[in-house]
Amino acid sequence: MKFSNRMKQLQTSIFNRLNEEKANLLAQGQEIYDFTIGSPNIAPSKEIQNALIEAAKDPVCYMYSLHDTMEFRETIRDWYAKRYDVALDPVNEILSLQGSQEGLAHIALAVCDPGDIVMIPSPCYPIFANGPRIAGAQIYEMPMLKEYDYLIQFDKIPEDIAKKAKMMIISYPNNPTGATAPDWFYEELIAFAKKYDIMVLHDTAYSNLVFDGEEGRSFLYYAGAKDIGIEFNSFSKTYGMAGARIGICVGNKDIVEQLRILKSNIDYGMFLPIQKAAIAALTQDQSCVVETRMQYQKRRDMLVKGLHEAGWDVDAPKATMFMWAQIPQSYEDSEVFAYDLLKKTGMLITPGTEFGELGRKFVRIALVQSEEIIEKALISVKESGFFK
Incomplete structure (x- = not known):
């Protein structure tokens, strides 16, 4: 073989x-x-568990869920507005994922052609590199060094790489380093991406696990972010729902739509009881x-x-x-x-x-x-x- x-x-x-x-x-x-x-x-809390159990008793929930329910989308919209001070269109700017990892595995297939350059942090969560590789993209590693508090130094990226790059993957709070990024970093990131016409994917799975009184923000909070990028968020760590496999893609409507089209050719959407559990997670006492x-x-x-x-x-x-x-x-x-x-x-x-x-x-x-x-x-x- x-x-x-x-x-x-x-x-x-x-x-x-x-x-x-x-x-x-x-x-x-x-x-x-x-x-x-x-x-x-x-x-997960009892509210989440009970929402999943009750929904799973409904035979209708075992049909294909071809689209995210409007209740799910509006709940995400309301949560992003309250938690991150970010406005989202529930129809065009929100898409469920079968966990962030599924989205990271597929996003390069939606936006890159073979040979396109995808810029990733180094060190990084392995799927950041493997997803683009599966799509046939070339990888350029952006070093995250301890002497710079693990913040990517955009001025050290060769200009010929920046001009050719199609997409950039960023993630703060960061796995594996545990680093966070200040406001000025995101402002530099957005300016850099706009200068070189680079799509940005920000993975923010740990924005609710920031310690010592600090608060994690959304990439989309910063001016101009939605013009060039999307954000993946996750229920796995914040709400203890790792096995339920639920994440979301939010942001730039054109990128969201391309990922939506790709996913519609791969699967039939998220199990409805899990959507109900996610709604319970975001609407319960936080x-x-x-x-x-x-x-x-x-x-x-x-x-x-x-x-x-x-x-x-x-x-x-x-x-x-x-x-x-x-x-x-x-x-x-x-x-x-x-x-x-x-x-x-x-x-x-x-x-x-x-x-x-x-x-x-x-x-x-x-x-x-x-x-x-x-x-x-x-x-x-x-x-x-x-x-x-």
């Missing part, structure tokens, strides 16, 4: 390889503390969002303090459910470090190389375990003397 050349660009996830090692150690009786995949362990954010902040603080005490100086992220930690100088490669840490302490983390070459000296720690598990992991790390 012969398979497509595009498959040669896709590799087995590091998560699969780490899980094999995890299984081996579990079989030997070692306790494992898994901080790899960012799958929330904070459950104190659950505050509680979720504070829980992640508490986990962050526990890990930062405990790892410092164990001898590993890690930075506290400003946002998201992840920590981006620089590995000790004695290690040159984050995969080697991650395997050693797992074997000696039982703490399972993700090598930064999963997010690109600029992650070679970093690892990502997902804040997905309870305080009890975090405490056990920290005791194991301290008692192992790994960082001494």
Whole structure:
């Protein structure tokens, strides 16, 4: 059998390889503390669960949902107006996604031809690169460096690349670095994109998980953003609905329409009970969002303090459910470090190389375990003397 050349660009996830090692150690009786995949362990509220259950009892809901319901679209419109101070047309500027990852996988197919240049951050969430690659686009990596607080430096992008680029993917608060972007950054981004006629996709899945009293904003809040771009948002982390696979695309009506046409040729729309659950999520008392954010902040603080005490100086992220930690100088490669840490302490983390070459000296720690598990992991790390 012969398979497509595009498959040669896709590799087995590091998560699969780490899980094999995890299984081996579990079989030997070692306790494992898994901080790899960012799958929330904070459950949706009862309001969300009940809305899904009640809708699932209606036989009509099992028919194809060819279009997003107007109730769903208007709820998104009202939420964006209240939460982000952004006005959206519910008919032309809002589209559901089967999770943000589905949208990120398909967006380049809707806007790019083979050979077009897509600019992505580096390090980045893998689908930022893999989606355009599947579409046959060329990738240009925009470095996010610690010395610049992980903010992309637009003045360092070669002009010949900027002139040829078709689309740019940006994401703040950022996975994996946990960085946020100030107002002036978005103003520079919009000016740069307009100067070179580049479409912008902003992924804002973590805008409701910003710590220490700061508040995350929408890219579309800034003047001129809707002229050149769209934004993906997600229910996965904010409302604990990762398995429900629900995200949204909002913004520039022409880009939204092209993605809508593409998706209409791929699937039959979002399961109606999930639309009902999403509506419940946005119209319920939003104190659950505050509680979720504070829980992640508490986990962050526990890990930062405990790892410092164990001898590993890690930075506290400003946002998201992840920590981006620089590995000790004695290690040159984050995969080697991650395997050693797992074997000696039982703490399972993700090598930064999963997010690109600029992650070679970093690892990502997902804040997905309870305080009890975090405490056990920290005791194991301290008692192992790994960082001494």
